[in-house]
Structures are given as C-alpha cells and as structure tokens.
Amino acid sequence: xxxDARFKIFRSIEYNTLKIYTQAFGNKTxxxxxxxxxxxxxxxxxxxxxxxxxxxxxxxxxxxxxAYKAYARSPTETKW
Numbered sequence: 656x657x658x659d660a661r662f663k664i665f666r667s668i669e670y671n672t673l674k675i676y677t678q679a680f681g682n683k684t685x686x687x688x689x690x691x692x693x694x695x696x697x698x699x700x701x702x703x704x705x706x707x708x709x710x711x712x713x714x715x716x717x718x719x720x721x722a723y724k725a726y727a728r729s730p731t732e733t734k735w
Contacts, residue, residue, distance in 0.1 A: 679712035
C-alpha cells in the first residue's frame with residue numbers, strides 16, 4: 656500500500672477502528688458502505704479476534720472512527 660500508486664488515496668487516512676460488518680449466515684445490512692449501529696466494534700486492542708467474536712467468513716470494516724461518526728449522523732448525505 657505504501658508504494659503502489661493505486662492505493663495513494665488510502666495513505667492520508669488514519670485507520671483506527673475495526674468493526675464486524677457481517678458474519679456468515681447472519682443478516683447483512685442494507686447499507687453497503689458500513690454497518691451503522693453500536694454493536695460489533697472491536698474496542699479491546701489486547702483481545703484476540705476469536706475472543707471478539709470473529710469467526711470463519713466474518714467481514715470486517717477498517718476505518719477512521721471520527722469519519723464514521725460523521726457519516727452515521729447523516730448516512731443518506733454521501734459526499735464523494
């Protein structure tokens with residue numbers, strides 16, 4: 656990512672939060688960008704992924720928490 660030009664836009668973002676997006680055989684959200692809600696955050700830096708509930712075929716979102724909060728306040732107002 657650091658040297659490939661295709662990933663240049665991702666270098667300026669500080670990714671600091673992991674959240675479970677969906678798990679196998681679970682319900683998927685209608686929001687294709689990110690799962691909005693209070694559950695699924697992996698907040699304990701010392702916890703293993705297994706302890707946090709990550710199983711086989713779990714999809715994770717990795718993002719900036721401040722940008723997430725701004726998006727969650729108005730999810731229909733997407734600015735590209």
